[in-house]
Amino acid sequence: MNLEYVKRWGWTANPFTLIINPKLFTGYESQVHAVLEHINNKHKIALITGSTGAGKTTFLKWLDENLRDYSTIYVSKPPQTPEEFINIFTDIFGLTFWEKLFRKKLSLYTLPKYIEKKSKHHLVFLVDEAHETNKDVLEWLRVLTDQIKGISLVIAGLPVLEAKIKGDLETLNQRITTRIELNSLTKDEMRDLIKKRIESISGTEIEPFTNSAIDKIYHRTGGFPREVLKLCDRLVNTAVEKHLDKISAVDIEDHREVPRSNVRLDQPVVTFSPKPPSDQQLINLPYKQKRILETLNKDDWLTPTAIADILGIKSYKSRSHAIRSINNILHRLMMEGYVQRESRGKAYLYALTPKVKTLFVEK
Ligand SMILES: Nc1ncnc2c1ncn2[C@@H]1O[C@H](COP(=O)(O)OP(=O)(O)O)[C@@H](O)[C@H]1O
Ligand SMILES: [Mg+2]
The missing domain is CATH 1.10.8 (Helicase, Ruva Protein; domain 3)
Structure with missing residues (x-):
C-alpha cells in the first residue's frame, strides 16, 4: 500500500482499482428497476448487455447479494459441457443415496425435474460472460427456464451476445422479455x-x-x-x-483514454445465495449449528476445514470425520438459508447470508 x-x-x-464490490454499486436506476420488476413478476429471461467495464458483473453480484426474497445462483461464466451444467446444480442441491445410485440418469432432460424438486424458493439464475459460450449452451439455458416453473434467468454479456441470439437462436430471442443495456x-x-x-x-x-x-x-x-x-x-x-x-x-489533461481488453478468471466462480430463514427459525437451531454460525459471524468466507480447525475436533473420531460432519451441517444450513456459498473450482467457501448476519448484529 x-x-x-x-x-x-x-x-x-x-480506492480506484478495478475490484468488484457490489456494495459500491450505484446508479443505473432504470436498469435496476427493470430487472427487479422482471424478477418480482417471475418473468423468465432477462438479457443485460454492455461493453467491458460497463458494470455487468458488479450488477449481477449486486443482485446476488440483494435479492433477499429469492434464492440466487451466480456463475461467473457459462458451463461448457452438459456435465458442468448439471454439476452446478447437484453441487448446490446435493444428491440422496438413491439419486447417487442413478446418477448416470441425471441428464439435461431430467435436470429440470430435479431442480424443481430440490429448490424450495423461486430461483434466480445469474449467468455472467454469456457471450463466451456457444449456441448449445444458450439453448440448454432456454430449455431449462422453459421447463422449470420457479426460475428466472438473467444473462449478461458483451453486445455481440444479443446479435448472436437474434441471428441464431430465434426461440431464445422470443423468450427474452426484458432487455437492458448498461452504457454509462x-x-x-x-x-x-x-x-x-x-x-x-x-x-x-x-x-x-x-x-x-x-x-x-x-x-x-x-x-x-x-x-x-x-x-x-x-x-x-x-x-x-x-x-x-x-x-x-x-x-487533468485533455487526451482520451485508450480502452483496454478484459481480464478474465480461469476458474468459474459459482455463488449460491439462498432465501434467508425467519427470525424464529434461527433461535430454534441445535447447538452445533449455532456454533458454526457464530464462527462464521466472526470470520467470513471460511472452508469447512478452517471451521473444523477453529472449533476443534475433540468430539469427533478424527479430523476428517469432523470436516465431513461440518461439511454436511454447512450444506443443510445453506439449503435452509442460513449460509451462502461460493465455489472456486473444487473449493467451497461459506459465509452467513446478509439477513442472518444482521440478526447476529442485533443480538
Ligand atoms: N454502477 C456501478 N457502480 C459502481 N461501480 C461500478 C458500476 N459499474 C461498474 N463499476 C465498477 O467498474 C469496474 C468495471 O465493472 P465490471 O462490473 O467489471 O464491468 P463488466 O462486467 O461489464 O466488464 C468495476 O471495478 C466495478 O466495480
Ligand atoms: Mg464482467
Whole structure:
C-alpha cells in the first residue's frame, strides 16, 4: 500500500482499482428497476448487455447479494459441457443415496425435474460472460427456464451476445422479455461512484477532487465506469508524485483514454445465495449449528476445514470425520438459508447470508 495516500488523505488503500464490490454499486436506476420488476413478476429471461467495464458483473453480484426474497445462483461464466451444467446444480442441491445410485440418469432432460424438486424458493439464475459460450449452451439455458416453473434467468454479456441470439437462436430471442443495456452513468451517479469508493477506504467525500475536476472527469470519460476508475487512479497517483493535496480541472489533461481488453478468471466462480430463514427459525437451531454460525459471524468466507480447525475436533473420531460432519451441517444450513456459498473450482467457501448476519448484529 502506498503510504502517501494515508498521509495526504487518510486513505487505507487505493480506492480506484478495478475490484468488484457490489456494495459500491450505484446508479443505473432504470436498469435496476427493470430487472427487479422482471424478477418480482417471475418473468423468465432477462438479457443485460454492455461493453467491458460497463458494470455487468458488479450488477449481477449486486443482485446476488440483494435479492433477499429469492434464492440466487451466480456463475461467473457459462458451463461448457452438459456435465458442468448439471454439476452446478447437484453441487448446490446435493444428491440422496438413491439419486447417487442413478446418477448416470441425471441428464439435461431430467435436470429440470430435479431442480424443481430440490429448490424450495423461486430461483434466480445469474449467468455472467454469456457471450463466451456457444449456441448449445444458450439453448440448454432456454430449455431449462422453459421447463422449470420457479426460475428466472438473467444473462449478461458483451453486445455481440444479443446479435448472436437474434441471428441464431430465434426461440431464445422470443423468450427474452426484458432487455437492458448498461452504457454509462450520469454525472451525479459518477460522482457517487467516486464518493462511495473514497469513503469506503476512510476518505472524505470526493476529496481530493474539486467539483470542477468531477466535471472534467465526466467530460473525459462520459461516465463509463471502467474509464472513470482508470482516470481517477492515474490522477491520484500523479497528485502524489507532484505533492498535490487537491486535484482540480486544470490538473487533468485533455487526451482520451485508450480502452483496454478484459481480464478474465480461469476458474468459474459459482455463488449460491439462498432465501434467508425467519427470525424464529434461527433461535430454534441445535447447538452445533449455532456454533458454526457464530464462527462464521466472526470470520467470513471460511472452508469447512478452517471451521473444523477453529472449533476443534475433540468430539469427533478424527479430523476428517469432523470436516465431513461440518461439511454436511454447512450444506443443510445453506439449503435452509442460513449460509451462502461460493465455489472456486473444487473449493467451497461459506459465509452467513446478509439477513442472518444482521440478526447476529442485533443480538
Ligand atoms: N454502477 C456501478 N457502480 C459502481 N461501480 C461500478 C458500476 N459499474 C461498474 N463499476 C465498477 O467498474 C469496474 C468495471 O465493472 P465490471 O462490473 O467489471 O464491468 P463488466 O462486467 O461489464 O466488464 C468495476 O471495478 C466495478 O466495480
Ligand atoms: Mg464482467
